[in-house]
Amino acid sequence: MSATTMQGGQTPAARHRTSLHRQRLWALWGSYIALGIFVVMFLVPPFYTLVTSLKSSAEISAQTGSPWLVRHPTLENFWYLITYPNFQTYYLNSVIVTILPVAVSMVISVLAAFSLARMGFWGSQTLSTSVFLTYLIPPSLLFIPLFQIVGMLHLINNFWCLVLLYPTLAVPFCTWIMIGYFSSIPKELDEAALIDGAGYLQILWQIFIPVAMPGIIAATIFAFTVSWGAFLYPLAYLYTSNQMVLTVGIISDLIRGDVFQWGKIMAACLLASLPPIVIYAFLMDYYVAGLTAGATKG
Amino acid sequence: MAEVSCRKVIKEYDGGVQAVKGIDLDIADHEFVVLVGPSGCGKSTTLRMIAGLEEITDGEIWIGGEVVNDIPPRDRDIAMVFQNYALYPHMSVFDNMAFGLKLRKFPKEEIKRRVDEAARILDIVPLLDRKPRALSGGQRQRVAMGRAIVRNPKVFLFDEPLSNLDAKLRVQMRTEIKKVHQTVRTTTVYVTHDQVEAMTLADRVVVMNGGVIEQVGAPQELYHNPATRFVAGFIGSPAMNFLPCRVQDGPNGGLAVRVSDGIVLPVPPARLDRYGPYKGQKMILGLRPEHLFEYHEQGKPNWFRVELPVDVVEPMGMETMVHFFVDGVPVCARVDPATHAAPGELLPLTADLNQMHLMEADSGRVI
Numbered sequence: 001m002s003a004t005t006m007q008g009g010q011t012p013a014a015r016h017r018t019s020l021h022r023q024r025l026w027a028l029w030g031s032y033i034a035l036g037i038f039v040v041m042f043l044v045p046p047f048y049t050l051v052t053s054l055k056s057s058a059e060i061s062a063q064t065g066s067p068w069l070v071r072h073p074t075l076e077n078f079w080y081l082i083t084y085p086n087f088q089t090y091y092l093n094s095v096i097v098t099i100l101p102v103a104v105s106m107v108i109s110v111l112a113a114f115s116l117a118r119m120g121f122w123g124s125q126t127l128s129t130s131v132f133l134t135y136l137i138p139p140s141l142l143f144i145p146l147f148q149i150v151g152m153l154h155l156i157n158n159f160w161c162l163v164l165l166y167p168t169l170a171v172p173f174c175t176w177i178m179i180g181y182f183s184s185i186p187k188e189l190d191e192a193a194l195i196d197g198a199g200y201l202q203i204l205w206q207i208f209i210p211v212a213m214p215g216i217i218a219a220t221i222f223a224f225t226v227s228w229g230a231f232l233y234p235l236a237y238l239y240t241s242n243q244m245v246l247t248v249g250i251i252s253d254l255i256r257g258d259v260f261q262w263g264k265i266m267a268a269c270l271l272a273s274l275p276p277i278v279i280y281a282f283l284m285d286y287y288v289a290g291l292t293a294g295a296t297k298g
Numbered sequence: 299m300a301e302v303s304c305r306k307v308i309k310e311y312d313g314g315v316q317a318v319k320g321i322d323l324d325i326a327d328h329e330f331v332v333l334v335g336p337s338g339c340g341k342s343t344t345l346r347m348i349a350g351l352e353e354i355t356d357g358e359i360w361i362g363g364e365v366v367n368d369i370p371p372r373d374r375d376i377a378m379v380f381q382n383y384a385l386y387p388h389m390s391v392f393d394n395m396a397f398g399l400k401l402r403k404f405p406k407e408e409i410k411r412r413v414d415e416a417a418r419i420l421d422i423v424p425l426l427d428r429k430p431r432a433l434s435g436g437q438r439q440r441v442a443m444g445r446a447i448v449r450n451p452k453v454f455l456f457d458e459p460l461s462n463l464d465a466k467l468r469v470q471m472r473t474e475i476k477k478v479h480q481t482v483r484t485t486t487v488y489v490t491h492d493q494v495e496a497m498t499l500a501d502r503v504v505v506m507n508g509g510v511i512e513q514v515g516a517p518q519e520l521y522h523n524p525a526t527r528f529v530a531g532f533i534g535s536p537a538m539n540f541l542p543c544r545v546q547d548g549p550n551g552g553l554a555v556r557v558s559d560g561i562v563l564p565v566p567p568a569r570l571d572r573y574g575p576y577k578g579q580k581m582i583l584g585l586r587p588e589h590l591f592e593y594h595e596q597g598k599p600n601w602f603r604v605e606l607p608v609d610v611v612e613p614m615g616m617e618t619m620v621h622f623f624v625d626g627v628p629v630c631a632r633v634d635p636a637t638h639a640a641p642g643e644l645l646p647l648t649a650d651l652n653q654m655h656l657m658e659a660d661s662g663r664v665i
Contacts, residue, residue, distance in 0.1 A: 188384035191351050196398035196445070197372040206397075210388040 046273075053077050053266035060262050077267035086241050087268065090249035093159050094272070097234075097245055098227040101166035105223045108171050110216065113178030114204050118190060128179055135172035142168075143236045150237055159243045165233050170223035177222065181215030182208060217283050228276060246272045300362030300375075300452035300485055301327050302348060307357035309343050317343040319509040320357065330479050330486045334496035335506035335532070342457055344506070345489045349455050350374050362452050377446035378455040381462060383438040385430040385445075391417075392426040395444045409448075416447040419481060420474070436467045440474070447482060454479075456488040460495065472498055493533050497521070505529045522653075527582060527662035530655055536587050536619060539629045542659070543583040545576045555583055555656070558625050561604050566652050572665060573656055584655035584664070587619065590631040592639075593646035601651045605644040611637075620645060 047068075052060060054073040065071060081087045115121070116128045146165060147156075155161035185208065193203045209216065234248040244252065250268045254261045302325040309318040318340040325331045333341040346352040348359055350371035358365050366374050377398075385394050392413055399409045417423045420440045430438055439459055446454055459475070460468045476499055479486055490496055496503045497517040505512045505520065505528070513525040517533075524530035530538045541557050545565075548554030553565040553573055563583075565573055593603045606629075612619040613635060620639050622629045631647060639645045657664050 186382055186384065188380040188382055189386065191349075191371075192378065192380060192384040192445075193386075193397075194351070195349060195371045195376060195378050196449075197401040198397075199372075202401065207386055211386070 077263040094246040097162040105170040109174035117182035174219035303360040305358040310355040332496040332500035339506040340509040377451040381458040416444040454486040582657040587630040587632040589653040
């Protein structure tokens, strides 16, 4: 066939490439549009929070101008919160009721996951499933019976009750993530360690924890998010300022009667969001790797 | 260093499936024994029972004159090399090799001395600081072997260590393993499904099938005197040809093996006594491809002549495989590479009948 008889002067291979290029272009456009919609949906609320936090109360209540723009940016809301003793207390309480439950949850989850995934005892499969099923029970069903337990322990209006309760939210899911991660580690690795002379705890500490670090970080981030952002339990069990955590303290302290101090509320939300943002930013790669572990072989 | 013995060892899994059905095996000190057989024959299970990674259902395993049934793997003084290397990915090559010694609280200087010595034997000294992910498959397997060597154990256990390597590297590593054994002389049990590996490495080969040991012997013994049809077919590549036949009277008061109307083979005089009692019975004739060749091939005996139509010709350089059908049964002959055999054409053939095997049709036992 001569070149002149070819469609558009192209060889079949070149036509195939052009067709692939066109298909890829359509797919890319579709992806960009879908992603654009999601980005707008998810970024508008924090953007509005930021804009509002930089406004004075007068500018917020003014009926003129676009609410999406700041005409006279100010840091007075942030300064107020940073120097406000109650806010400092909420922040400190939040840090305590996050770090301790995260640590407790991770110790329990790693030990539970290792034994369930690797020690192969009778009923371990059923137990693994049961652990995950407990995660499916909504906290809103549990907080009334838990109120009785917390009451019996004389921990009502004491933030230490949260240190006790948050692991119940985090442990099932963290264990489930870790079971998946540990299961993806080749069995020969623990067999080699057994023959090398390691006991189960040595295998866990010296082999599994270092190898499964992405999974452990993913589970830690999850436990952190659950504890840091929990709202229902602190709302139910805490009622004085000195015991409150950020989630409940912000709304109970900065909403006085019908008066919503929007600038301060928004600034408080941003300050409260800082730790999760920082943690996600630094550990995002580990988080994704941890959640997708075991999805593919290798 | 130590002997290893299995006494009526049985492994039964839940549901009553028996993977190993009462095997008896004695492995001498310094010996290199290869367990070979098809998938599911129980060879890996046997190795794992020796390692202590599988509990045995019944019987006894002895290592170094001691029953180890209830001794955990770490106290059996064994070292194992796995198919997928099982290197600790977060540790350097040095730490991988030193891990077992550190757990056993060896002094640092001794650990360094042993690791350096093993690294020198395996030619991996420049790799000691690298992580396993930065190594090729062959290098990883050397490190895995190094981890075994540094422990100076009583027994080395290899579980298909070369299966993940490409063909060229496999041949190279096979030689390395043999060299290492010649250097350290540690009693070795090696599992593979590759009969070439088994033949080239072993002092003795243990052929397993269906959870039982079919035959134990030196590689040449298994090749020349297989005990069963399974061993005869498993050892040797290409596999032995099997043809249904009947033993009948031959010329001059001798015997003959009748394969088909046109193929009646004289039994060598040395085998008359052995085959005589089977006269009139249905048997299986076994002939290796290398003992079946072109008629009048230089330096080869011409016991008979039969012409068969060629089905497929496979030139391999130093030899040529020619495939035929005899009464619907596929047959392969290894002929001179200068052959003019072509598909569809008749090729005159003969065989070295001193190398023939006759097997009972029912039991598969070689007589």
